[in-house]
Every structure is written in C-alpha cells, then in structure tokens.
Amino acid sequence: MRFTTPPASGCGSIPLHSTNCWQRCLNRRQKDDAVLQHVTFHPPQCTPHAALHTDDPLVVLRFAADALLAGMATALVTLTDIRGGSSRPRGAQMAVREDGQYCGVVSGGCVEAAAACEALEVIHTGCYRDVVYGQGSPYMDIVLPCGGSITLHIRPLYQAQPLLTVLNALGRRQAAGLRWNADMPGVTAVTGAVKTGRDGQTFQVGYRPRARLMIAGRAIAPEVTAKIAQAAGYEVFSCDGWRPAHAAGGIDDDTAVIVLYHDLHQELPFLDAALGASPFYIGALGSARTHQRRSERLLQLGYAPQAIARIKAPIGLFAKARDVSSLALSVLADVAAARTAMLEGH
Incomplete structure (x- = not known):
C-alpha cells in the first residue's frame, strides 16, 4: 500500500490495542466522551516489531526512504514535546512501515511498540496525529519511569524525495532538515543548518553529518x-x-x-x-x-x-x-x- 496523493483531512480513528488496560481505558473514554462515541476503532493489521534498534537519525531516514522507494506506506514518528524528564531529545525519530517493522527510538524503550501501533493506524487512515504518553495521558498502562510526559507527532509520508534530499546533504557533510505544519501533507526538506523545534504551526528537525x-x-x-x-x-x-x-x-x-x-x-x-x-x-x-x-x-x-x-x-x-x-x-x-x-x- 502506498498513498500517491494525501487523503482528505478530518478523519478520526483510534487503534484498538491488545492489552486489557488499553481496552478498558478506551471503553471508559468512549462511554464518557460524546465525540469518541462516533470514532471508528480499527484493529491492528499486523504486530509491530523492531527491524533495527538504533538512535542514528541517518539510519532511520534511510529505512523510511527505502520503504517508500519499495512502494511501502510509511509513517514518521517524532518526539516534539517534553514535559519533565526524557531519555531522548526533542527531534528523536522512528520510522514505521505498513508491515509493522520499525526503526529508531523515541524513549528508553517504554513507548516504541505503542507508538508503532499508532503509526500503523496513521498509515491506515492517512491522518497525522499527536499522541501523549506519561503524566496526563489516557494510556495509563504506559508509564514513563523518568516522570513527566512526551508528545509524539505521527505523520504519514508520501514521497521519498525529501528524505533523500536530507540524506544526500548529509553524505556531502552538509547540514539539513525536515519541516512540516498542520496545513501540509508529508514533509519538506530544508537545506542548511536547522534548529530542531517549533516555530508557530511549523515543526522542524535538524540533522548534522555524522561526527x-x-x-x-x-x-x-x-x-x-x-x-x-x-x-x-x-x-x-x-x-x-x-x-x-x-x-x-x-x-x-x-x-x-x-x-x-x-x-x-x-x-x-x-x-x-x-x-x-x-x-x-x-x-x-x-x-x-x-x-x-x-x-x-x-x-x-x-x-x-x-x-x-x-x-x-x-x-x-x-x-x-x-x-x-x-x-x-x-x-x-x-x-x-x-x-x-x-x-x-x-
């Protein structure tokens, strides 16, 4: 499966996770929330599993680009906000393929499998989403030992070219970045040094050549x-x-x-x-x-x-x-x- 054009926005769905705690939590929220009563729940089509354990952003981007070039739908998961402690910095990423394989880490191993399930749902619907884990999150069975909470932005990717542009720049020992906002599908490449963070409605991740x-x-x-x-x-x-x-x-x-x-x-x-x-x-x-x-x-x-x-x-x-x-x-x-x-x- 691969999207050639972005799907229409405004869709809403929540993945049905396998643990009983997930099920009970979602059932309670659906019962108490008038909006969630009309949300469609999609069971996962496959079981996520790590293809590569790495925090190297070059490896993560290459994994995503190779998947897209092979015709596989792919989503990019980015750590965008940290409240309290976190084992990974803002801008940490993982890529998830439609077959459930993923590469990269966005925590100390606490949320990757759950984030991959969310990414599979994003691939299924074509709608990006932000997911909070830790303090204040509805997902009570996922606990961050360092306290606080993190927000992950999960975005479907439609083209390999922005990723290849960044990888080619890094191969030439030049800095580059990826950028997106709420009004645009996918991501765009940015050449030159980029500071990771939010600028209004835009979020960008900067990459530097390997040390x-x-x-x-x-x-x-x-x-x-x-x-x-x-x-x-x-x-x-x-x-x-x-x-x-x-x-x-x-x-x-x-x-x-x-x-x-x-x-x-x-x-x-x-x-x-x-x-x-x-x-x-x-x-x-x-x-x-x-x-x-x-x-x-x-x-x-x-x-x-x-x-x-x-x-x-x-x-x-x-x-x-x-x-x-x-x-x-x-x-x-x-x-x-x-x-x-x-x-x-x-």
Missing part, C-alpha cells in the same frame, strides 16, 4: 581509541588514513581532532592542520608541563593565545588514565561532551 574523528598518534592508544569510536558510531580516520598536508578538506565543524603522540615534533603538523580549520574539538596528549612547552612552540610559530586555547590538554574527561582503554574512554567521553555542547548551542 568524524581524526586520530593521529603511534603505538596502541590510537588503535584502541579508533576501535571504540567505530563501535560508538563515529566516522573514524586514523593517522594511517590521513596526512596533515591533505587534512584541510576533511576537517569541518563536525570533526574532532585527537592527537595522541608523545613527541612534540611529530604532533605539530597535525595541530597546525587542526588550528587552521574549525573542528568542534582538538585534544592533545601530555601533561600540563608538556602542554606548556607545546604552547610556547605554537606561539613561536605565530599562533595567537586564543587559538592555542582551543586545544584541550591534557586530553580527556578524567586525568591520569594509565591504561589505553581508560585513555580511549576518557578521550571519547570528552569528545561526546563537546559534541553535545555544540549541538545544544552552549
């Missing part, structure tokens, strides 16, 4: 750091895969440069490349005394104190890591903290 790590160094520390970074989903280039002379085009706003040499002479070309670009993080190995010598050398080379201050040294989130695994975790935790601060505008 890239450029790791320079020798011995075992760079190797272990690269392996853990790859497992965490970073795009990784080791010192074997890049050279300072060719780094200018590869270091962008979504890049972290990690220098793990114990030799000032060897690390200077990499620091020179990093300071000549705009990475969100630059870190270098060594003690405070080593960094003092490093700073003096960079001053001699003509770098301003403000530029040198961009280097995090000693590198890492916690000091004096004595084994390579601890060092790698310390470095990557520091990178993740810097990335989060950048994305949140701090």
Whole structure:
C-alpha cells in the first residue's frame, strides 16, 4: 500500500490495542466522551516489531526512504514535546512501515511498540496525529519511569524525495532538515543548518553529518581509541588514513581532532592542520608541563593565545588514565561532551 496523493483531512480513528488496560481505558473514554462515541476503532493489521534498534537519525531516514522507494506506506514518528524528564531529545525519530517493522527510538524503550501501533493506524487512515504518553495521558498502562510526559507527532509520508534530499546533504557533510505544519501533507526538506523545534504551526528537525574523528598518534592508544569510536558510531580516520598536508578538506565543524603522540615534533603538523580549520574539538596528549612547552612552540610559530586555547590538554574527561582503554574512554567521553555542547548551542 502506498498513498500517491494525501487523503482528505478530518478523519478520526483510534487503534484498538491488545492489552486489557488499553481496552478498558478506551471503553471508559468512549462511554464518557460524546465525540469518541462516533470514532471508528480499527484493529491492528499486523504486530509491530523492531527491524533495527538504533538512535542514528541517518539510519532511520534511510529505512523510511527505502520503504517508500519499495512502494511501502510509511509513517514518521517524532518526539516534539517534553514535559519533565526524557531519555531522548526533542527531534528523536522512528520510522514505521505498513508491515509493522520499525526503526529508531523515541524513549528508553517504554513507548516504541505503542507508538508503532499508532503509526500503523496513521498509515491506515492517512491522518497525522499527536499522541501523549506519561503524566496526563489516557494510556495509563504506559508509564514513563523518568516522570513527566512526551508528545509524539505521527505523520504519514508520501514521497521519498525529501528524505533523500536530507540524506544526500548529509553524505556531502552538509547540514539539513525536515519541516512540516498542520496545513501540509508529508514533509519538506530544508537545506542548511536547522534548529530542531517549533516555530508557530511549523515543526522542524535538524540533522548534522555524522561526527568524524581524526586520530593521529603511534603505538596502541590510537588503535584502541579508533576501535571504540567505530563501535560508538563515529566516522573514524586514523593517522594511517590521513596526512596533515591533505587534512584541510576533511576537517569541518563536525570533526574532532585527537592527537595522541608523545613527541612534540611529530604532533605539530597535525595541530597546525587542526588550528587552521574549525573542528568542534582538538585534544592533545601530555601533561600540563608538556602542554606548556607545546604552547610556547605554537606561539613561536605565530599562533595567537586564543587559538592555542582551543586545544584541550591534557586530553580527556578524567586525568591520569594509565591504561589505553581508560585513555580511549576518557578521550571519547570528552569528545561526546563537546559534541553535545555544540549541538545544544552552549
């Protein structure tokens, strides 16, 4: 099933979920609410199940685009409002196909199956909806352990092109976004940096390229750091895969440069490349005394104190890591903290 044109708006329906609590809650609401007495209840056509467990927005968008290109009706679920605590940020998404398979997470695992049921109903009716879970929600059998409540906007998708536009931009290491409002069907693509949030009747979700790590160094520390970074989903280039002379085009706003040499002479070309670009993080190995010598050398080379201050040294989130695994975790935790601060505008 695939919609070629948006269906008429104004339809109303509520999915019939399988749990007794859902049934009792909906029965009570239907009995007490004059509007709900005229709402049609549709039993689910299939059982939702997770095809991919991921919070990577690129994977979610690719999953949705592939489904649409294969002729499968698909809905996009977006976390739009948070009241109190939430394990996922505003703009977190999941995509649901007409066969019940879904990809992505919008909570800590509390609501995904229920949200997928709602998405199947949206696919069935063609009408978008907002669903509240947690405090104040009629769905009393779905409890958010962190307290508060979340609102999910569930919207049918009609074309793969907006998703492909975003994916192509991200593939070129460019920011992009998706936007929609109450008066439009589907979603539209937005090029350039987009801040996730609401603007009047419009909601938009911004996407940035995958964080890239450029790791320079020798011995075992760079190797272990690269392996853990790859497992965490970073795009990784080791010192074997890049050279300072060719780094200018590869270091962008979504890049972290990690220098793990114990030799000032060897690390200077990499620091020179990093300071000549705009990475969100630059870190270098060594003690405070080593960094003092490093700073003096960079001053001699003509770098301003403000530029040198961009280097995090000693590198890492916690000091004096004595084994390579601890060092790698310390470095990557520091990178993740810097990335989060950048994305949140701090």
